[in-house]
Amino acid sequence: MHCEHVQSLLFEYADLQLAQETRDEVGEHLTTCQQCSEDYASILEMESQAQVWHDLPAPSWQVPKIASRLDFSLFTQWFPSLASASALVLVGALYFDSGSEPQLQLPPTSVPPYTQALNMPAIDQEYLVQAVLDSSRTQYQQDLESLVRLLKGEMDRRSLETEESFRYVIAHQIQSQRELDDLYQRMQKISYPAPLPSQMQ
Amino acid sequence: MLGTVSDEKLVARALAGSNNAWQKLVKRYERRVYNYALRMVGHPDDAADLMQEVFMGVYRNLPGFRGDGVFAAWLFRIASFRCTDYLRRRRFQDTFDEQTSPARSPFDPQAAAMTTHANRQIGQALASLPADQRHVVELKFFQQFTFEDIAQQLGISPNTAKTRLYSALRKLKKHEELKDAL
Numbered sequence: 001m002h003c004e005h006v007q008s009l010l011f012e013y014a015d016l017q018l019a020q021e022t023r024d025e026v027g028e029h030l031t032t033c034q035q036c037s038e039d040y041a042s043i044l045e046m047e048s049q050a051q052v053w054h055d056l057p058a059p060s061w062q063v064p065k066i067a068s069r070l071d072f073s074l075f076t077q078w079f080p081s082l083a084s085a086s087a088l089v090l091v092g093a094l095y096f097d098s099g100s101e102p103q104l105q106l107p108p109t110s111v112p113p114y115t116q117a118l119n120m121p122a123i124d125q126e127y128l129v130q131a132v133l134d135s136s137r138t139q140y141q142q143d144l145e146s147l148v149r150l151l152k153g154e155m156d157r158r159s160l161e162t163e164e165s166f167r168y169v170i171a172h173q174i175q176s177q178r179e180l181d182d183l184y185q186r187m188q189k190i191s192y193p194a195p196l197p198s199q200m201q
Numbered sequence: 202m203l204g205t206v207s208d209e210k211l212v213a214r215a216l217a218g219s220n221n222a223w224q225k226l227v228k229r230y231e232r233r234v235y236n237y238a239l240r241m242v243g244h245p246d247d248a249a250d251l252m253q254e255v256f257m258g259v260y261r262n263l264p265g266f267r268g269d270g271v272f273a274a275w276l277f278r279i280a281s282f283r284c285t286d287y288l289r290r291r292r293f294q295d296t297f298d299e300q301t302s303p304a305r306s307p308f309d310p311q312a313a314a315m316t317t318h319a320n321r322q323i324g325q326a327l328a329s330l331p332a333d334q335r336h337v338v339e340l341k342f343f344q345q346f347t348f349e350d351i352a353q354q355l356g357i358s359p360n361t362a363k364t365r366l367y368s369a370l371r372k373l374k375k376h377e378e379l380k381d382a383l
Contacts, residue, residue, distance in 0.1 A: 057235075
C-alpha cells in the first residue's frame, strides 16, 4: 500500500471501520512508514483531546419566539417571490431612469427649451451638458445609495434563498453602472456645434 | 410513550407554529453550538454572539429545511457559514482597529473562560491553526461529522477536507513540539 492510499483510510482505521484484510494491510504499512505512523498518532491524540474538552453551559439569552403558522406559510410562499420581484423592479427602475429627463434644479431663466438650447452660445451649452451630467450622476448616486441601504437591510435578514437574488441584483447594478459610465464617457466626447454666423457678430 | 422527540419532529412542529417545539430545539443544541463557537472564536462574548447569530439564521431558514437530511448537519452548515463570515468580519475589524488601537489577539483562550486545563490546552492548540484548518478539526473531532458532511458544510471536496485535516494535525504536532521545547 502506498502512503496516499493509507492516509485516505487512516480515519476509518482509527474508527475500526475497515474490513479485516484492509485493516491488516494498513497496520503493516504503519509499522514501516514513519510519516503515516505519525499521522495516525496525531489522529488518536486529537481524538483523545476532543474527549477531554469540558463543555461550558451556554449563556442565557432571549430565544426568539416562533411566528404563527400563518406567518410562516405566508413567509415561505411569498418572501422569495417578493424579494425577486423587488429586485427586478429596482433594476428596471435604474434602467428606465437612464432615459428619463434629469431633474435639474436650475433657475427658471436658465432652463430654455431643448430647441433653444441648440442656439445657445457654446459656453451655455457646455454648462447645460455639465449640469445634466452632474444631476444624472447625483441621481444615480442616490439610487445606488438607497439600493445599498436596502441590500444591507436585506443582508441582515439574509437567507440561503435571498442571497441568490441579491447576487442577481448586484450583477445588474454593476452592469447599469458600467452603462452609465459608458454614457458619461460618450457624452463627454460630444463636440458642440459651432456658433452661427449671426451669433459671431 | 416517554422518549426523546426527534429533531425532525420538533422542526415539523415548529414549522406548524409550535413555539414550545422551537424552544426545545434551541435548548437541545445551544450548548453544543456555544462550545463550537467558543473553540472557533476563542472569546466567550464573541461565542455568545455567534451562537445567537447561528440560531437566528436557523430561525429564518427553518422553512427552507426540507427534512431530507440530518438536522444537526443542516444546523452546522449554517453555523459554519456564520462562523466563516464572523471570522472574516473580525479580521477586517482587527485590521481597521490596528490603525487606532493596540492590536487585539485573534484568539485569546486565557480570556475565553476556559475553565479547565484541558480546555486551555485545546484552545491554545486550535488558536495556532488558520481558520479553515480549525474549522475542519472542529467538525471532524468535536462534532464527529463524516468527511462528506464536512465537505458539504464548507463547500469543498471530501479530499480537500481530508488534506486540510492532515495539514492541521501536522501543524498541531509542530506546535506541541515547540511548546515542549520551550
